[in-house]
Amino acid sequence: MAILELRDLTKRFGETVAVDRFTLSVEKGEFVSLLGPSGCGKTTTLQMIAGFETPTGGSIALNGRDLSKVPARARGLGIVFQTYALFPHMTVEENVGFGLEMRKVPADERKRRIAATLDLVHLSHLATRYPRQMSGGQRQRVALARALVIEPELLLLDEPLSNLDAKLREEMQLELRRIQQEAGVTTLLVTHDQSEAMALSDRIAVMQGGRLIQEATPFEAYDRPTNGFVSSFLGKSNAIDAHLEAGGAGTTQLRCGDIRLDAPASSHGPGAVLVSLRPERIEFCGAGEGIVSGTVVERVFLGDQWLFKVKTGLGELLVVRRNSGRREPEVGETVHLSWQAEHLRLLEAGSAA
């Protein structure tokens, strides 16, 4: 059964619609991410679930119980704020113990649970420190421990890693996943960072302009985006405007200017479509074998891979190649590109961001 059910959740601030008929359900033990660009309504959604904003419309149910009349303090959710919001005048222990104190948990049990949770986040040695004496990553763990110690039915995380530097962020991603699984807590994460969402989640809900655009596993969302926005927001992608036409003998063809491409099998009817092609699915090949040819206009070395920008008859295409130690084409060189038709994704025209 779903732990959390959002149905047609809507929030308006005057004229702006921050969240628009948002529907989502989260199963027990799942890790779900709300992914979308800044200002798309992620925080507002989270605040409504937490009880800090009142929905304009729609409903929120936790374990089948309607939350609309339940104040924030009685919802029993664990929340990690973007700023961590640690209590600066309390030590780590006191911060973590605050929720238990409010629940009138007896002192000895409180002590035991604080110790166990600090152990889970690997902070036992810093229990008597004050927040200002800790690094960003450590504060992050305290915030997590404080939210987890009350054994919430649902853990809400608002951009929890965005205040950390890149290297620490990667480390904390792995940590966060480990902690979530060890604690077995159902988690809803809000983030604008697609790599974070893909690395952490069982399921991703992509938002745009307050609406749910696609809900899928990370692999599915990346590999089978249903929409141009999703395909460009998750990872890199080439978006090509084309026309789907009937070829001979029941086959279909894509026409893009005067270039014709084999189309993948799809349910799309004839007409304008948006074609999405991932840069890593494009290969360089010999003259004559390519689907299109073009000139390298930019080349960026990324360590484990190369990123090319190639000017072709289809427009500028991004190509990513694994660094295998071979010589790679230089800027100005003519290259020939090929791909398998099955890697093309046909999406609704005009749905790109």
Added chain:
Amino acid sequence: MSGERARPWLLSAPALLLFAVMLVTPLVMTAILSFNSFDFYGGIQPTFGLGNYADVLGDGYFYEIFGRTFLIALATTVICALIGTPQAYFLLRMHPFWRSVMILVVLGPLLISVVVRTLGWAILLGNNGVINEALRNLGLIERPLKMMYTSGGIVLALVHVMVPFMILAVWAALQRQDPATEKAAESLGAKPITVFRRIVLPQAMPGILSGSLIVFSLSASAFATPAILGGRRVKVVSTTVYDEFLNTLNWPLGAAIAIILLVSVLAIMVAWNRLVEKRFAGVFQ
């Protein structure tokens, strides 16, 4: 190179000069004066001794005046903190438009001369003043409540003058706190009153501390308000110093009292500062 070194000094020279002339010189001269002696026929004698200090510290009359002064200052500080802290919190939570209006209202009293404001209080508090007349006409009292020439009246008027300082100091501290800490506490199950007591108040502590330092020192050395509302009967240290200088003409004794006031206010402030900083170590960086 020496030019490089001298530059900061040169740049701060005007301020240093002003500071030296306007503050240090009178203070030093007052200190020196306090060691001189006074003779009813010969006036100030350029002797050097601790006679004046011995006179003050050995006389119960002065203890009473110092005690009253500090009690008035303490009561004013406590009442200002009790009023100012919640008010600063309300200001913080207000809609920006009403907040600007309220800040004007709060600062309003500071725009009016202390003397004018205190005379206003005298009109309100007098035996035939507005408050007593009103209460009498309502039949609530037979004989006027005594409010003029009491310590209570002085405290009342001082609170009116001082409360803006407390509000501004606490407000500044509250603005530095992360508003999400309140939400965090709420999400952990805290009721609004618990949030205020356990989360907001401790974080407001640096503001309450600096506010009470300002209010206490200003109240302990206030002159106009106790002079008008206390009259000859309820003397405080500053009015006593004034009398020594202008009525008795015993300047050295007045100077000694002034120096004792200065030193004791400083001592109280330092001790209070230490105490609070130690107790609320987490919020002071």
